Amino acid sequence: MKRFVVVCGCILQLQTMQAQEQLDSITVIGYIRSTMRLPEEQGTYLNSGKKTELIRLGYLNADISSKTGRQVFAKVPGVFVYDMDGAGNQVNIATRGLDPHRGWEFNMRKNGVMINSDMYGYPASHYSMPFESIERIELVRGTGSLQYGAQFGGMLNYVTKRPDSTGRFAFENITTTGSYRLFSTYNAVSGTIGKFRYYAYQYQKSREGYRREENTRSEAQQVALEYAPNRRFSVQLEWSRSAYTYKIPGALNDSMFAADPRMATRTRNYFNPDIHVPSVTMHWQVNADTRLQLTSSAVLGKRNSVLFDKPTNVMDTIQAATMQYNNRQVDIDRFNSYTTELRLLQHYRTGQQQHTLSAGIQYMNNHLHRTQQGKGTTGADFDLSLVNPLWGRDLHFKTNNLALFAENRFALFRGLTVTAGARIESGRTDMSGQIQYYPANKIPLSIQHRFPLLGAGIQYKINEQVQFYGGWSQSYRPMIFKDLVPASLYEQVDPDIKDAHGYNAEIGFRGSWNMFKWDVTAFLLRENNRFGTLAQTDAANNLVTYRTNIGDSRTKGLEMLIEANWRLSRNTALTLFTATSFMEARYLRAIVKNGGNNVEVTGNKVESAPDFTTRNGATIHTPLLSISLLHSYVSATFADALNTVTPPPATGAVGLVPAYGLLDLNSTLRICQQLSCKINVNNLLNKQYFTKRPLFYPGPGIWPSEGRNWSVSLVIKL
DSSP: OEEEEEETTEEEEEEEOSSSOOEEEEEEOSOOOSEEOOOSEETTEEOTTSOEEEEEGGGOOSOTTTTOHHHHTTTSTTOEEOOSOTTOSOOOEESTTOOOGGGTTSEEEETTEEOOSBTTTBOSOOOOOOGGGEEEEEEEOGGGHHHHOSOSSOEEEEEEOOOOSSSSOEEEEEEEEETTTEEEEEEEEEEEETTEEEEEEEEEEEEOOSSTTOEEEEEEEEEEEEEEEETTEEEEEEEEEEEEEEEEOOOBOHHHHHHOTTOOSOSSEEEEEEEEEEEEEEEEEEETTEEEEEEEEEEEEEEEEEEOOOOTTSOOOOBTTTTBOOOOEEEEEEEEEEEEEEEEEEEEEETTEEEEEEEEEEEEEEEEEEEEEEEBOSOSSOOOOBSSSOOSEEEEEEEEEEEEEEEEEEEEETTEEEEEEEEEEEEEEEEEEEETTSOGGGSOOEEEEEEEEEEEEEEEESSSSEEEEEEEEEEEEOOOHHHHSOSSTTEEEOTTOOOEEEEEEEEEEEEEETTEEEEEEEEEEEEEEEEEEEEEEOTTOOEEEEEEEEEEEEEEEEEEEEEEEEEEETTEEEEEEEEEEEEEEEEESOEEEETTEEEEOTTOBOTTOOSEEEEEEEEEEOSSEEEEEEEEEEOOEESSTTOOOSOOTTTOOSSEEOOEEEEEEEEEEEEETTEEEEEEEESTTOOOOOSOOOSSTTOSSBOOOOOSEEEEEEEEEO
């Protein structure tokens, strides 16, 4: 017999017991990497020469229940996390100086299915799956956008847990309790019956919140069925839903934050998305060299809010004349987004070299019905009813878009591959409806989306462990709903406004040697025709706000991950890492409105783009216990293109966002194969901080992030 001991994912000790080829046992006493890069070829996708990350949540000591972004993406250098709330309702991240609002700079997917609410109308992802259901997270930076979409950020894909393949029935329960009356429960069943597999879960969560008058009630469900009549063909049917109601405590100004960051300025504001994502996916391995994948999916549901939508310094109080509160504003977006995508991966040879082609066609048919500025009740509960049936805005935003894409990897000689690709998009968006305060003939009615995108990449393998890579790819960001809808009679939209476009470029060196692993990347992101506002006068000499293209921006920087693993003893391993980015994001030839004047902002820093972000951690691993300490630091950022340093005392809507550093302690105790426990203490030193001063939802001003909090999760697998 043979006995193996595995540490740090490698076989380190081999002891021959008998001259037989029979495995006696395997004991894992070390570390299995939680973050790695994606394989060069995966399904019908090509990842050669691209900067990719694969995060395996099962091997993280992170606070999964609250989706604590700085922990989940700790080893992904350059990720900026916007802590909109501490309940984990949404994931708000960005890279390379882009906007983190609900990840809308990414092509967001779950199991390869798009979950952006409306790519051309409202590209944020309001669908919010529990991370208890996620097995891994895949991130491909913007140079891979040709295969997925046109987004500057690239692709972010959440892959759910797979059905148990060893039996007809398996059960998993994850129950979490913690600070601020946190309680969540995740219950999943799965199994394999003949040629069928199934996976289903039910999730519920409640939490009062760090700030007063804040609470969250959320739920999620999924049912997934898979039928595989043979090894070459399978079909998957999936339906999933997420819904939550978040009671929003309101923004603060700087004096409020200094006095008490836990205070609330609103007690009657609510946000409630309820999203369904049905899909059907067929995989067909035609032969050894050909794969086909057909996916048809939808994002259906609503984004609801009822708000007393006023600046921070306007208090929500009972009016003396009526002895009631003011009426709130009701907004309801209805999403009907449909996507069908056919993909092909084909291997072929020229001489002794094997090349690979990835190609496909994607069709989108989206209808976003936006009803806004409804006159809501004077009550304090979550109530979307109107006291007047007339909406201030009642608009329909319909998009049809067809995209053709192809990317080919050419193997030139041993170790060197070159990839070239193109994406052609052609579509049209029609907006109709009415705005009560705006002339109907001035509402933009039709927008054409027609553009080619090109890209190329290169990869050179010194050996299987060490490689150089680089690439360049064009990107595109369409004018979305908020860029086209005037906020008042004194706001006009440029009839010649253009979509934003630009490119990503990067060059990197990555590999592993003995106990070390590294990935160092230099990048350049250029975004032209950025959207903004200018001050102008109309024919009657009235001052108006003119929504148009204000200029360009350029972001350049360095992203670096270095990780080392040591075997301290037979049963103990130590991991140290740093994930650090240096970045400079500045405007080029740009002008923005400031009051009644236009101001040159060329050379100013881009909003929410820190010069320096670093996350550094240490983990001790034993067979029963794993303990991680993480330090996160983000340098100061600006909230507006004017780079305002001193915030206005009344609202705090713009101004410097101070640098902050945080310390987190996370651990996992493996009691037995069926039972484990996770203990998390976030913001160990109780730092009072905030990450962004948003200019729109959930309201202009300071949104304090969480102070010290804790959670305990019990995981049962049967």
